Amino acid sequence: MESTMLSPQDALASLIWQIELGATETIGDAPVNRYELPEKTAKPVAVPKAAERPVAHAAPPATADPVAAARAAAAAAVDLEALRAALGAYPHCDLRRGARNLVFSDGNPAARVMIIGEAPGRDEDMQGKPFVGRAGQLLDRMLAAIGLMRGASAPQEAVYITNVLPWRPPQNRDPEPAEIAMMRPFVARHVALVNPAVIVLMGNISCEAGLGRHGITRLRGQWAEAYGKPALPMFHPADLLRTPAAKREAWADLLALKA
Numbered sequence: 001m002e003s004t005m006l007s008p009q010d011a012l013a014s015l016i017w018q019i020e021l022g023a024t025e026t027i028g029d030a031p032v033n034r035y036e037l038p039e040k041t042a043k044p045v046a047v048p049k050a051a052e053r054p055v056a057h058a059a060p061p062a063t064a065d066p067v068a069a070a071r072a073a074a075a076a077a078v079d080l081e082a083l084r085a086a087l088g089a090y091p092h093c094d095l096r097r098g099a100r101n102l103v104f105s106d107g108n109p110a111a112r113v114m115i116i117g118e119a120p121g122r123d124e125d126m127q128g129k130p131f132v133g134r135a136g137q138l139l140d141r142m143l144a145a146i147g148l149m150r151g152a153s154a155p156q157e158a159v160y161i162t163n164v165l166p167w168r169p170p171q172n173r174d175p176e177p178a179e180i181a182m183m184r185p186f187v188a189r190h191v192a193l194v195n196p197a198v199i200v201l202m203g204n205i206s207c208e209a210g211l212g213r214h215g216i217t218r219l220r221g222q223w224a225e226a227y228g229k230p231a232l233p234m235f236h237p238a239d240l241l242r243t244p245a246a247k248r249e250a251w252a253d254l255l256a257l258k259a
Protein backbone atom coordinates (compact mmCIF):
# COMPACT_ATOMS: atom_id res chain seq x y z
CA MET A 1 0.00 0.00 0.00
CA GLU A 2 1.17 3.51 -0.78
CA SER A 3 2.32 5.54 2.18
CA THR A 4 0.12 8.54 3.06
CA MET A 5 2.95 10.26 4.91
CA LEU A 6 3.71 13.70 3.47
CA SER A 7 7.28 14.65 2.76
CA PRO A 8 8.46 17.62 4.85
CA GLN A 9 8.35 19.79 1.68
CA ASP A 10 4.77 18.73 0.87
CA ALA A 11 3.71 19.24 4.48
CA LEU A 12 5.17 22.76 4.43
CA ALA A 13 3.51 23.54 1.09
CA SER A 14 0.18 22.29 2.44
CA LEU A 15 0.55 24.43 5.56
CA ILE A 16 1.36 27.55 3.52
CA TRP A 17 -1.63 26.83 1.28
CA GLN A 18 -3.95 26.58 4.29
CA ILE A 19 -2.60 29.81 5.77
CA GLU A 20 -3.20 31.56 2.44
CA LEU A 21 -6.76 30.26 2.51
CA GLY A 22 -7.20 31.99 5.84
CA ALA A 23 -6.69 29.20 8.40
CA THR A 24 -5.55 30.94 11.56
CA GLU A 25 -5.46 28.16 14.15
CA THR A 26 -3.97 24.73 14.47
CA ILE A 27 -6.06 21.98 16.01
CA GLY A 28 -5.17 18.80 17.86
CA ASP A 29 -3.32 15.85 16.32
CA ALA A 30 -6.04 13.33 17.21
CA PRO A 31 -9.59 13.62 15.85
CA VAL A 32 -12.31 14.40 18.41
CA ASN A 33 -15.81 12.98 18.09
CA ARG A 34 -17.75 15.95 19.33
CA TYR A 35 -21.05 14.06 19.17
CA GLU A 36 -19.82 12.00 22.13
CA LEU A 37 -18.78 14.89 24.29
CA PRO A 38 -21.88 16.19 26.07
CA GLU A 39 -23.07 13.37 28.36
CA LYS A 40 -19.94 11.22 28.56
CA THR A 41 -17.18 13.71 29.20
CA ALA A 42 -18.65 17.08 30.00
CA LYS A 43 -17.98 18.10 33.58
CA PRO A 44 -20.36 20.41 35.36
CA VAL A 45 -19.11 23.92 34.80
CA ALA A 46 -18.92 26.16 37.82
CA VAL A 47 -20.60 29.46 37.01
CA PRO A 48 -18.39 32.26 38.33
CA LYS A 49 -19.98 34.93 40.49
CA ALA A 50 -20.73 38.07 38.55
CA ALA A 51 -17.70 39.88 39.98
CA GLU A 52 -15.34 37.06 38.83
CA ARG A 53 -16.59 36.84 35.25
CA PRO A 54 -14.15 38.18 32.67
CA VAL A 55 -15.29 41.38 31.02
CA ALA A 56 -15.64 40.37 27.37
CA HIS A 57 -15.58 43.00 24.60
CA ALA A 58 -18.80 44.68 25.60
CA ALA A 59 -21.22 44.20 22.72
CA PRO A 60 -22.12 47.68 21.54
CA PRO A 61 -25.76 48.68 22.01
CA ALA A 62 -27.74 47.65 18.95
CA THR A 63 -29.00 51.20 18.44
CA ALA A 64 -25.56 52.88 18.49
CA ASP A 65 -24.62 54.59 15.24
CA PRO A 66 -21.11 53.22 14.48
CA VAL A 67 -20.17 56.18 12.28
CA ALA A 68 -21.27 58.77 14.86
CA ALA A 69 -19.43 56.83 17.56
CA ALA A 70 -16.29 56.77 15.35
CA ARG A 71 -16.55 60.53 14.75
CA ALA A 72 -16.82 61.24 18.46
CA ALA A 73 -13.95 58.90 19.38
CA ALA A 74 -11.68 60.22 16.63
CA ALA A 75 -12.42 63.88 17.41
CA ALA A 76 -11.51 63.34 21.06
CA ALA A 77 -8.03 61.99 20.18
CA VAL A 78 -5.52 64.79 20.79
CA ASP A 79 -2.47 62.98 19.41
CA LEU A 80 -1.47 59.82 17.54
CA GLU A 81 -1.16 57.68 20.67
CA ALA A 82 -4.65 58.74 21.73
CA LEU A 83 -5.94 57.93 18.25
CA ARG A 84 -4.38 54.47 18.38
CA ALA A 85 -5.99 53.93 21.79
CA ALA A 86 -9.35 55.17 20.49
CA LEU A 87 -9.22 52.66 17.64
CA GLY A 88 -8.23 49.92 20.06
CA ALA A 89 -11.26 50.69 22.19
CA TYR A 90 -13.72 51.09 19.30
CA PRO A 91 -16.19 48.23 19.61
CA HIS A 92 -18.31 48.49 16.46
CA CYS A 93 -16.10 46.93 13.80
CA ASP A 94 -16.28 43.13 13.84
CA LEU A 95 -12.99 42.80 11.95
CA ARG A 96 -11.16 43.40 15.24
CA ARG A 97 -12.41 40.07 16.55
CA GLY A 98 -10.67 38.04 13.84
CA ALA A 99 -7.42 40.03 13.83
CA ARG A 100 -4.25 39.28 15.76
CA ASN A 101 -3.08 42.88 15.92
CA LEU A 102 -4.27 46.41 15.41
CA VAL A 103 -2.16 47.75 12.54
CA PHE A 104 -1.92 51.48 13.14
CA SER A 105 1.01 52.98 11.22
CA ASP A 106 4.68 52.96 10.39
CA GLY A 107 7.20 55.57 9.37
CA ASN A 108 7.92 59.12 10.41
CA PRO A 109 4.90 61.18 11.54
CA ALA A 110 6.82 64.32 10.54
CA ALA A 111 6.98 63.11 6.90
CA ARG A 112 5.64 65.36 4.14
CA VAL A 113 4.15 62.32 2.38
CA MET A 114 1.46 60.18 3.99
CA ILE A 115 0.51 56.93 2.27
CA ILE A 116 -2.92 55.45 2.90
CA GLY A 117 -3.29 51.81 1.91
CA GLU A 118 -6.25 49.50 2.14
CA ALA A 119 -6.05 46.93 4.92
CA PRO A 120 -3.49 44.69 6.57
CA GLY A 121 -2.83 41.28 5.07
CA ARG A 122 -1.48 38.21 6.83
CA ASP A 123 2.07 39.51 7.36
CA GLU A 124 0.88 42.90 8.56
CA ASP A 125 -1.61 41.27 10.93
CA MET A 126 1.18 39.14 12.39
CA GLN A 127 3.69 41.97 12.78
CA GLY A 128 1.25 44.79 13.63
CA LYS A 129 2.81 47.04 10.95
CA PRO A 130 1.46 48.17 7.57
CA PHE A 131 2.99 47.07 4.27
CA VAL A 132 5.54 44.53 5.46
CA GLY A 133 4.62 41.65 3.10
CA ARG A 134 5.44 41.30 -0.60
CA ALA A 135 3.41 44.35 -1.61
CA GLY A 136 5.11 46.33 1.15
CA GLN A 137 8.57 45.31 -0.03
CA LEU A 138 7.67 46.48 -3.53
CA LEU A 139 6.33 49.73 -2.05
CA ASP A 140 9.64 50.30 -0.25
CA ARG A 141 11.54 49.78 -3.51
CA MET A 142 9.22 52.17 -5.37
CA LEU A 143 9.69 54.83 -2.71
CA ALA A 144 13.46 54.33 -2.62
CA ALA A 145 13.53 54.98 -6.38
CA ILE A 146 12.41 58.57 -5.67
CA GLY A 147 14.53 59.02 -2.55
CA LEU A 148 11.83 58.30 0.06
CA MET A 149 12.09 55.87 2.96
CA ARG A 150 9.80 55.09 5.86
CA GLY A 151 12.74 55.03 8.29
CA ALA A 152 14.18 58.42 7.23
CA SER A 153 14.39 61.10 9.90
CA ALA A 154 14.40 64.11 7.56
CA PRO A 155 10.73 64.94 6.82
CA GLN A 156 11.41 65.55 3.10
CA GLU A 157 12.93 62.06 2.71
CA ALA A 158 10.46 60.24 4.94
CA VAL A 159 7.03 58.69 4.51
CA TYR A 160 4.34 57.90 7.02
CA ILE A 161 2.14 54.90 6.22
CA THR A 162 -1.27 53.79 7.41
CA ASN A 163 -4.34 51.95 6.07
CA VAL A 164 -8.05 52.66 5.82
CA LEU A 165 -8.69 49.57 7.95
CA PRO A 166 -6.50 48.77 10.94
CA TRP A 167 -7.64 45.12 11.12
CA ARG A 168 -7.16 42.32 8.61
CA PRO A 169 -10.38 41.29 6.88
CA PRO A 170 -10.90 37.50 6.90
CA GLN A 171 -9.32 35.78 3.89
CA ASN A 172 -8.20 39.26 2.76
CA ARG A 173 -11.68 39.97 1.44
CA ASP A 174 -12.51 43.52 0.33
CA PRO A 175 -13.79 45.68 3.16
CA GLU A 176 -17.53 46.28 3.19
CA PRO A 177 -18.90 49.81 2.66
CA ALA A 178 -20.09 49.92 6.30
CA GLU A 179 -16.57 49.04 7.50
CA ILE A 180 -15.04 51.78 5.36
CA ALA A 181 -17.65 54.29 6.59
CA MET A 182 -16.92 53.58 10.25
CA MET A 183 -13.14 53.79 9.80
CA ARG A 184 -13.21 56.96 7.70
CA PRO A 185 -13.47 59.40 10.67
CA PHE A 186 -10.38 57.76 12.19
CA VAL A 187 -8.47 58.12 8.91
CA ALA A 188 -9.53 61.77 8.61
CA ARG A 189 -8.33 62.44 12.17
CA HIS A 190 -5.12 60.54 11.45
CA VAL A 191 -4.44 62.86 8.49
CA ALA A 192 -5.27 65.94 10.57
CA LEU A 193 -2.86 64.89 13.33
CA VAL A 194 0.01 64.00 10.95
CA ASN A 195 -0.70 67.06 8.77
CA PRO A 196 1.29 65.88 5.71
CA ALA A 197 1.90 68.08 2.66
CA VAL A 198 0.47 65.41 0.35
CA ILE A 199 -1.34 62.10 0.56
CA VAL A 200 -0.99 59.03 -1.65
CA LEU A 201 -4.18 56.99 -1.98
CA MET A 202 -2.98 53.46 -2.68
CA GLY A 203 -5.62 51.47 -4.56
CA ASN A 204 -9.39 51.42 -4.90
CA ILE A 205 -10.40 51.07 -1.26
CA SER A 206 -8.26 54.03 -0.31
CA CYS A 207 -9.81 56.10 -3.15
CA GLU A 208 -13.27 54.98 -2.08
CA ALA A 209 -12.62 56.15 1.49
CA GLY A 210 -10.83 59.37 0.55
CA LEU A 211 -12.63 60.51 -2.60
CA GLY A 212 -15.89 58.56 -2.49
CA ARG A 213 -14.91 57.12 -5.87
CA HIS A 214 -13.17 54.05 -7.19
CA GLY A 215 -11.84 52.98 -10.58
CA ILE A 216 -8.12 53.29 -9.94
CA THR A 217 -7.24 52.87 -13.62
CA ARG A 218 -8.99 56.18 -14.35
CA LEU A 219 -8.20 57.94 -11.07
CA ARG A 220 -4.50 57.20 -10.87
CA GLY A 221 -2.13 60.01 -11.60
CA GLN A 222 -4.84 62.70 -11.27
CA TRP A 223 -4.25 64.95 -8.28
CA ALA A 224 -7.41 65.38 -6.23
CA GLU A 225 -8.28 66.49 -2.71
CA ALA A 226 -8.87 64.06 0.16
CA TYR A 227 -9.16 64.77 3.87
CA GLY A 228 -8.39 68.44 3.06
CA LYS A 229 -5.01 67.63 1.46
CA PRO A 230 -3.68 67.27 -2.10
CA ALA A 231 -4.00 63.57 -2.83
CA LEU A 232 -2.52 61.40 -5.57
CA PRO A 233 -4.30 58.12 -6.35
CA MET A 234 -1.87 55.38 -7.38
CA PHE A 235 -2.02 51.72 -8.28
CA HIS A 236 -1.69 49.55 -5.21
CA PRO A 237 1.63 47.65 -5.18
CA ALA A 238 -0.37 44.40 -4.98
CA ASP A 239 -1.91 45.38 -8.35
CA LEU A 240 1.59 45.88 -9.72
CA LEU A 241 2.63 42.42 -8.54
CA ARG A 242 -0.35 40.97 -10.44
CA THR A 243 0.04 43.25 -13.49
CA PRO A 244 3.68 44.19 -13.92
CA ALA A 245 2.87 46.12 -17.12
CA ALA A 246 1.18 48.75 -14.94
CA LYS A 247 4.58 49.66 -13.46
CA ARG A 248 5.03 52.17 -16.29
CA GLU A 249 2.09 54.24 -15.05
CA ALA A 250 3.20 53.75 -11.45
CA TRP A 251 6.61 55.16 -12.34
CA ALA A 252 4.98 58.24 -13.92
CA ASP A 253 2.95 58.71 -10.72
CA LEU A 254 6.04 58.36 -8.56
CA LEU A 255 7.75 61.09 -10.61
CA ALA A 256 4.67 63.30 -10.10
CA LEU A 257 4.90 62.65 -6.38
CA LYS A 258 8.59 63.48 -6.34
CA ALA A 259 7.98 66.70 -8.25
Ligand code: URA
Pocket residue numbers: 117118119120121124129130131132133135136163202238
Ligand atom coordinates in the same frame (compact mmCIF):
# COMPACT_ATOMS: atom_id res chain seq x y z
N1 URA B 1 -1.96 46.11 1.51
C1 URA B 1 -2.39 47.26 2.09
O1 URA B 1 -3.18 47.99 1.52
N2 URA B 1 -1.94 47.55 3.30
C2 URA B 1 -1.06 46.80 3.95
O2 URA B 1 -0.69 47.16 5.05
C3 URA B 1 -0.61 45.63 3.32
C4 URA B 1 -1.07 45.30 2.10
